[in-house]
Amino acid sequence: MAIKITLDGREVECERGMTILEVCNKQGIRIPTLCYHPQVSKTGACRLCIVRVNKTMFKTACTEPVVDGMNVISCDDELIFIRKSLLNLLLLEGDHNCLYCEANGNCELQSLCHEYGIEIPPAGDIRNVRTRDVTSSEGLRREENRCILCGRCVKACAEIQMNRVWDFAGRGSHAHLTTHIQDVLGDSECVQCGQCVQLCPTGALSFQTVYGRGLEWELTKKSSICIYCGVGCKIDFSINPQGELVRADGALDGPNKGHLCVKGRFGFDFVQSPKRLKTPLVRKNGELVPTSWDEALNHVADRLKQIKTENGSDSVMAFTSAKCTNEENYLLQKFIRAVIGTNNIDHCARL
Amino acid sequence: MITAQQIKDVLETYGNARENLLVILRELENMSGMNYLDKSVLIQVAELMNLPPSAIAGFVEFYTMFRSKPRARHVIRICKSTPCHTMGAISVFDSVKQVLGIQEGEATPDGLFYLERCECLGVCSVAPAMMVNYDLHGLLTHEKIVSILSSYRNNPVADGWGSGEEIDAAQTILPRTGQTIRLLENIGKIDPERIEDYTNSGGYRGIRKALSVSPADVVSVVKDSGLRGRGGAGFPAGLKWSFVVKGDMQKYVICNADEGEPGTFKDRILMEGNPHLLLEGMMICGYATNATIGYIYVRGEYRRSIDRLQMAIEQARASGFLGRRIFGSGFDFDVFIKEGGGAYVCGEETSLINSMEGFRGYPRYKPPFPGQAGFNNNPSTVNNVETLMSVPMIMNRGALWFKEVGTVTCAGTKLFCLSGKLNRTGLVELPMGVTLREIIDVHGKGILEGKAFKFAQIGGSAGGIVGQDMMDTPLDIDTLMRQGATLGSGVILVCDETTCPVDFLLHTMSFFKHESCGQCTPCRIGCAQLEKTTMNLAKRIATVPDLTGLKTLATLMKQTSLCALGQSPIMPIETMLKYFRKDFENHCNPDYKCAACDASLSRFFTGTH
Ligand SMILES: Cc1cc2nc3c(=O)[nH]c(=O)nc-3n(C[C@H](O)[C@H](O)[C@H](O)COP(=O)(O)O)c2cc1C
Numbered sequence: 001m002a003i004k005i006t007l008d009g010r011e012v013e014c015e016r017g018m019t020i021l022e023v024c025n026k027q028g029i030r031i032p033t034l035c036y037h038p039q040v041s042k043t044g045a046c047r048l049c050i051v052r053v054n055k056t057m058f059k060t061a062c063t064e065p066v067v068d069g070m071n072v073i074s075c076d077d078e079l080i081f082i083r084k085s086l087l088n089l090l091l092l093e094g095d096h097n098c099l100y101c102e103a104n105g106n107c108e109l110q111s112l113c114h115e116y117g118i119e120i121p122p123a124g125d126i127r128n129v130r131t132r133d134v135t136s137s138e139g140l141r142r143e144e145n146r147c148i149l150c151g152r153c154v155k156a157c158a159e160i161q162m163n164r165v166w167d168f169a170g171r172g173s174h175a176h177l178t179t180h181i182q183d184v185l186g187d188s189e190c191v192q193c194g195q196c197v198q199l200c201p202t203g204a205l206s207f208q209t210v211y212g213r214g215l216e217w218e219l220t221k222k223s224s225i226c227i228y229c230g231v232g233c234k235i236d237f238s239i240n241p242q243g244e245l246v247r248a249d250g251a252l253d254g255p256n257k258g259h260l261c262v263k264g265r266f267g268f269d270f271v272q273s274p275k276r277l278k279t280p281l282v283r284k285n286g287e288l289v290p291t292s293w294d295e296a297l298n299h300v301a302d303r304l305k306q307i308k309t310e311n312g313s314d315s316v317m318a319f320t321s322a323k324c325t326n327e328e329n330y331l332l333q334k335f336i337r338a339v340i341g342t343n344n345i346d347h348c349a350r351l
Numbered sequence: 352m353i354t355a356q357q358i359k360d361v362l363e364t365y366g367n368a369r370e371n372l373l374v375i376l377r378e379l380e381n382m383s384g385m386n387y388l389d390k391s392v393l394i395q396v397a398e399l400m401n402l403p404p405s406a407i408a409g410f411v412e413f414y415t416m417f418r419s420k421p422r423a424r425h426v427i428r429i430c431k432s433t434p435c436h437t438m439g440a441i442s443v444f445d446s447v448k449q450v451l452g453i454q455e456g457e458a459t460p461d462g463l464f465y466l467e468r469c470e471c472l473g474v475c476s477v478a479p480a481m482m483v484n485y486d487l488h489g490l491l492t493h494e495k496i497v498s499i500l501s502s503y504r505n506n507p508v509a510d511g512w513g514s515g516e517e518i519d520a521a522q523t524i525l526p527r528t529g530q531t532i533r534l535l536e537n538i539g540k541i542d543p544e545r546i547e548d549y550t551n552s553g554g555y556r557g558i559r560k561a562l563s564v565s566p567a568d569v570v571s572v573v574k575d576s577g578l579r580g581r582g583g584a585g586f587p588a589g590l591k592w593s594f595v596v597k598g599d600m601q602k603y604v605i606c607n608a609d610e611g612e613p614g615t616f617k618d619r620i621l622m623e624g625n626p627h628l629l630l631e632g633m634m635i636c637g638y639a640t641n642a643t644i645g646y647i648y649v650r651g652e653y654r655r656s657i658d659r660l661q662m663a664i665e666q667a668r669a670s671g672f673l674g675r676r677i678f679g680s681g682f683d684f685d686v687f688i689k690e691g692g693g694a695y696v697c698g699e700e701t702s703l704i705n706s707m708e709g710f711r712g713y714p715r716y717k718p719p720f721p722g723q724a725g726f727n728n729n730p731s732t733v734n735n736v737e738t739l740m741s742v743p744m745i746m747n748r749g750a751l752w753f754k755e756v757g758t759v760t761c762a763g764t765k766l767f768c769l770s771g772k773l774n775r776t777g778l779v780e781l782p783m784g785v786t787l788r789e790i791i792d793v794h795g796k797g798i799l800e801g802k803a804f805k806f807a808q809i810g811g812s813a814g815g816i817v818g819q820d821m822m823d824t825p826l827d828i829d830t831l832m833r834q835g836a837t838l839g840s841g842v843i844l845v846c847d848e849t850t851c852p853v854d855f856l857l858h859t860m861s862f863f864k865h866e867s868c869g870q871c872t873p874c875r876i877g878c879a880q881l882e883k884t885t886m887n888l889a890k891r892i893a894t895v896p897d898l899t900g901l902k903t904l905a906t907l908m909k910q911t912s913l914c915a916l917g918q919s920p921i922m923p924i925e926t927m928l929k930y931f932r933k934d935f936e937n938h939c940n941p942d943y944k945c946a947a948c949d950a951s952l953s954r955f956f957t958g959t960h
Contacts, residue, residue, distance in 0.1 A: 175869025
């Protein structure tokens with residue numbers, strides 16, 4: 001049902017049940033957020049999205065539902081002061097030095113500090129030194145001193161990957177992340193889907209693949225489709241100045257809606273591997289020698305015909321692949337049934 | 352070492368649903384003999400309960416009662432909250448360390464004792480206090496500590512029933528003359544372990560009366576009575592009940608018996624002294640809100656309350672007062688106990704619900720409110736013990752009778768928990784709107800040792816302090832709120848001329864730092880920063896602008912914190928600065944001498960904590 005609210009002095013129409021943040025997003029009004037991520041459930045913990053409601057109240061836009069007649073101010077001097085103060089608190093808590101941070105240039109905290117004009121980091125030293133575990137996992141690096149405890153990784157793991165590896169531990173200013181009773185990422189039940197890294201707004205979690213292989217602004221992005229299975233996940237690859245693929249992010253507009261599995265996330269080293277086959281090979285006198293597609297296909301066709309005539313259709317079978325598209329899989333079974341004349345067709349049916 | 356079979360047995364006893372996690376771990380920790388949860392035990396529990404190991408790790412680290420490293424047969428917890436501090440907790444700490452020859456966080460070589468400090472134990476009228484496993488001991492002196500500790504050398508049991516006599520419910524109530532006794536009526540008169548005593552003194556009549564009218568009528572009566580929440584926020588109880596979502600879904604009544612606000616011990620006295628009254632109040636609330644299940648969330652330290660309530664529940668079930676079609680009506684109702692594990696924030700109603708579900712006690716954002724989506728996302732009414740216990744008498748004697756005492760907007764009586772430098776400390780029941788002067792002079796019999804009054808902290812650590820000028824201000828919810836203070840849970844902690852305001856504030860801020868859950872940015876980082884600045888004042892290395900800094904930060908926390916915990920520090924800070932700005936400014940001078948701060952710094956706030 002449509003209701004009306006006043007947003008920054010303008011009357012806007014919105015749906016009951018929407019949050020203030022959703023309405024602002026729709027209206028093109030930018031609200032700073034850190035713990036909020038559209039792919040996971042609401043948290044309301046970072047408090048950065050606080051807006052003014054009905055003149056005197058402060059509410060987090062990401063959790064507060066709009067009600068008819070509500071008056072919302074998305075930004076004013078006091079709100080700017082509040083957001084700045086919150087950012088300063090976060091800077092006080094962690095080790096946020098962009099100079100040696102993986103996320104430099106790709107950090108939501110950094111962008112907001114820039115946007116809100118934070119220049120000199122606040123003085124003081126109250127932070128608790130947290131875990132740095134950058135070697136135990138093959139795929140993931142964890143530098144928790146850059147963590148702002150937004151909880152996006154906890155939710156990414158629990159709600160998207162359904163694996164619940166991450167959780168919060170400790171309490172108060174000693175709060176931190178944990179993965180296990182013996183808190184070592186590499187020994188946890190992590191399947192390295194990398195979703196937590198993709199959702200991490202800072203450099204607390206990062207990928208081994210990109211470490212030392214290019215800064216954010218040196219990377220170019222290319223959209224591609226994962227070759228591992230029929231889902232056809234859309235991947236945004238990052239390529240460094242040397243032309244190497246260094247990082248895979250799930251694209252939001254693919255069927256994967258931003259998610260990837262361990263293969264899509266990390267299984268791209270073969271692309272630029274020197275061991276990769278680049279032309280068809282035919283075995284001649286016990287040796288594999290490069291050949292042309294024409295020769296290779298003719299050879300296969302001749303041999304299949306010969307086997308079929310000499311030993312019958314059922315002496316041939318085909319095993320097709322999850323790496324192929326549905327259409328390709330269809331074609332191969334059609335070929336085996338209609339052309340070869342056998343039902344000996346199977347599929348690896350897994351990744 | 353705990354065996355796999357023992358773990359399975361415990362899971363069998365309590366059920367392996369996540370909501371039982373806390374009590375399962377508590378039991379396993381008790382069984383360990385060394386008061387700890389071995390990592391191998393935790394891993395097995397995770398597996399058997401089908402929970403992620405990370406969730407168990409995070410859970411254990413949240414609740415202060417748990418430890419994953421061996422402690423000792425007896426864990427000694429010395430209360431360091433403001434009431435005990437005011438009464439000399441530092442010397443208790445010194446004594447125990449001296450007697451046992453250990454420091455905090457250490458065990459005696461014989462594995463008998465392990466030393467910790469903790470926040471309020473809820474026995475503030477007999478401060479300074481400590482807890483040995485579950486046994487509470489108050490009015491501690493060096494000699495008493497020596498004798499208590501030696502009594503545990505050959506006594507492995509410390510289940511709460513070995514507590515000192517001084518914490519007994521009836522004894523905690525001050526002489527009744529001059530009080531308006533309603534809630535406390537039967538405490539000390541009836542045997543809390545005998546249901547007949549309760550029924551013979553008119554018990555379970557209120558619920559019968561409620562069942563004879565419609566639920567909506569019950570809500571109206573409670574609304575008309577003007578009963579407001581006694582847990583701290585003062586929200587009208589009837590109104591809260593009327594907000595509970597209607598429909599066929601399961602609904603719950605939740606009694607908040609977490610009682611963690613430093614200086615508060617009223618709920619413990621009520622539960623230990625008259626447990627059936629609470630059950631009756633919950634039944635009425637259940638009937639009014641169409642809830643058939645009630646939970647009492649009791650802080651884990653209150654062993655005796657838990658045992659008494661459990662006894663009462665079993666007797667009520669046996670008498671047919673709990674269960675199906677109670678009192679011959681069509682209404683089903685049963686009550687279960689949930690335990691806390693040592694976390695003040697779990698008194699916040701949504702943290703409490705998360706804790707009941709077996710999660711870390713992180714508060715939830717609101718809306719939705721518990722009345723819409725509470726325990727297991729079903730509509731739940733959360734009320735304080737004192738609030739719920741006030742309901743049966745309202746049903747029995749009517750809304751008008753209830754309003755006969757109190758002020759216009761705050762009807763009825765209020766329990767006040769007297770602690771600190773008074774000649775008499777304990778629990779009193781007085782009409783809302785009573786003055787501090789009456790409390791101190793009549794019931795507290797004046798300041799200890801004839802010293803001068805300096806200030807009283809009202810409402811607990813989350814409350815403010817009031818000075819001499821407010822001696823005659825009516826103590827009720829609204830008047831105090833207008834004055835920038837709060838009635839809160841009814842704490843009256845009186846401090847005399849010897850108290851240093853900076854030292855007092857340091858303990859208050861240290862409490863918040865310790866109890867912040869760590870979920871939201873302003874509270875997690877702000878509480879630590881407030882403590883640090885206050886500590887700098889105590890060390891006399893702060894500057895006058897830091898005083899403004901304290902206020903600015905606490906104001907930010909008030910504006911932006913997710914729950915009321917982070918919104919609270921502003922009140923103690925602002926009221927302290929209002930009365931004692933001079934003391935604070937003095938502490939900004941490095942040459943200023945302050946023995947109280949020196950003592951706290953050298954013996955309490957050493958190293959990391
Ligand atoms: C940090 C914090 C701790 C609280 N602790 C308690 C408590 O121990 N007992 C209690 O009854 N209410 C406590 N409250 C208040 C509860 O959130 C809630 O308002 C109360 O239980 C409602 O019951 P009432 O309306 O009967 O007072 C606490 C609130 C906060 C923010």
